[in-house]
Amino acid sequence: MNAIPPLPGSFDTAREFPISRRWTFLNHAGVAPISARAATAIETFAVQARDDAYLTGKWYQQIESVRYMAATFINAKSSEIAFIKNTSEGIAFVANGLPWRAGDQIISTKVEYPSNVYPWMDLAQRLGVVHTMLPENDGRIDPTHLAAAVTPRTRMIALSHVEYASGFQHDLVKIGKLCRELKILLCIDGIQACGAIPVDVRAMNIDFLSADGHKWLLGPEGAGIFYCRQELLPLVRPEIGWMNVINANDYGAYDFTLRPDARRFECGSLNVPGILALGESLQLLKEVGMATITSRIMGLNHRLVVGLQSKGYTVISSRKPGETSGIVSFTSTRHPHANLVADLERRHVIIVEREGRLRASPHFYNTEAEIDRLLDGLPDDQPAGAQ
Numbered sequence: 001m002n003a004i005p006p007l008p009g010s011f012d013t014a015r016e017f018p019i020s021r022r023w024t025f026l027n028h029a030g031v032a033p034i035s036a037r038a039a040t041a042i043e044t045f046a047v048q049a050r051d052d053a054y055l056t057g058k059w060y061q062q063i064e065s066v067r068y069m070a071a072t073f074i075n076a077k078s079s080e081i082a083f084i085k086n087t088s089e090g091i092a093f094v095a096n097g098l099p100w101r102a103g104d105q106i107i108s109t110k111v112e113y114p115s116n117v118y119p120w121m122d123l124a125q126r127l128g129v130v131h132t133m134l135p136e137n138d139g140r141i142d143p144t145h146l147a148a149a150v151t152p153r154t155r156m157i158a159l160s161h162v163e164y165a166s167g168f169q170h171d172l173v174k175i176g177k178l179c180r181e182l183k184i185l186l187c188i189d190g191i192q193a194c195g196a197i198p199v200d201v202r203a204m205n206i207d208f209l210s211a212d213g214h215k216w217l218l219g220p221e222g223a224g225i226f227y228c229r230q231e232l233l234p235l236v237r238p239e240i241g242w243m244n245v246i247n248a249n250d251y252g253a254y255d256f257t258l259r260p261d262a263r264r265f266e267c268g269s270l271n272v273p274g275i276l277a278l279g280e281s282l283q284l285l286k287e288v289g290m291a292t293i294t295s296r297i298m299g300l301n302h303r304l305v306v307g308l309q310s311k312g313y314t315v316i317s318s319r320k321p322g323e324t325s326g327i328v329s330f331t332s333t334r335h336p337h338a339n340l341v342a343d344l345e346r347r348h349v350i351i352v353e354r355e356g357r358l359r360a361s362p363h364f365y366n367t368e369a370e371i372d373r374l375l376d377g378l379p380d381d382q383p384a385g386a387q
Contacts, residue, residue: 007292010022024350024370027361029167034218054382074201075202075203080230083275086222089186090225094208105131106154161189161196165194165357167327180205186204187208197294217282221274233261293364308328344374360374
């Protein structure tokens with residue numbers, strides 16, 4: 001179960017991720033390094049834009065290929081995918097686009113990233129929506145507590161697939177089944193899951209999902225995906241611009257008929273180089289395979305957890321089957337966390353502190369040796385006099 005499968009024989013870590021030559025980078029839950037092929041896509045775009053402008057580039061044709069690839073990646077249809085500049089934008093589409101009524105309830109947690117908190121707080125202030133936030137207990141959100149919080153006025157459950165500070169993975173198959181049975185919408189911040197663990201919007205009954213590409217998808221900031229279930233597209237009012245409509249390229253024919261697919265959420269010109277780069281990283285993930293990626297991440301994290309516990313650190317992240325993710329959150333009782341992070345950085349090992357916890361998040365291309373390098377750089381945390 002915790003064996004670490006090998007990378008494909010043709011995979012060259014130093015070529016695909018040159019950062020590995022200088023750094024042991026274990027913060028993919030933050031802003032990850034982009035892949036070498038993603039960087040090449042940006043460079044190629046820049047040269048074409050400099051030399052030929054739009055005369056030779058087939059960029060928008062390529063973007064449709066990326067849309068298809070992104071849809072396949074989460075088991076959606078291309079017509080359900082819009083490109084967004086960040087996760088917050090996708091969540092805002094849902095918050096600002098649905099017809100809310102005073103008294104509607106949105107259930108969330110007290111440990112969400114702010115992008116999945118403030119839009120619902122705004123609705124509570126402006127429209128009288130009830131925003132219920134459930135507490136965390138030892139790094140977990142008990143799914144039975146979610147179910148118990150549901151009322152006849154519950155309109156939506158809004159969660160991160162993986163919680164950013166603890167690494168807790170919600171059972172979206174179970175939660176999605178509950179939502180569909182009760183006709184409750186399920187809105188997911190997928191940025192800490194997409195690219196690290198399998199995401200299947202059909203099996204999980206997800207209605208909306210947002211994820212920027214700069215974490216586990218290994219793309220640049222400013223280019224992400226928004227999924228809206230086909231049946232819900234007419235219910236979500238988009239921001240309006242020149243590209244939302246069916247005849248966007250017929251500039252003088254003012255036909256305010258919105259596109260029938262998720263491109264209705266793309267109100268203006270796209271981040272072309274960012275999307276092309278995201279497409280290259282998606283292709284890389286496809287070549288390696290999500291089964292291999294997830295198995296390697298889980299295996300590396302198991303090695304890390306065993307090492308941390310042997311040194312006396314307290315691991316916060318749930319180790320229960322189905323609740324683990326790419327994130328390992330842990331604490332020290334003897335050493336200031338900021339000092340540990342700084343000491344490791346001097347050794348060219350990168351982790352971070354989040355919400356009073358240390359957080360490591362290796363990706364598939366990291367190695368056992370790099371996990372050991374992190375462990376070697378951490379002082380023992382055993383209580384005084386412990387053996």
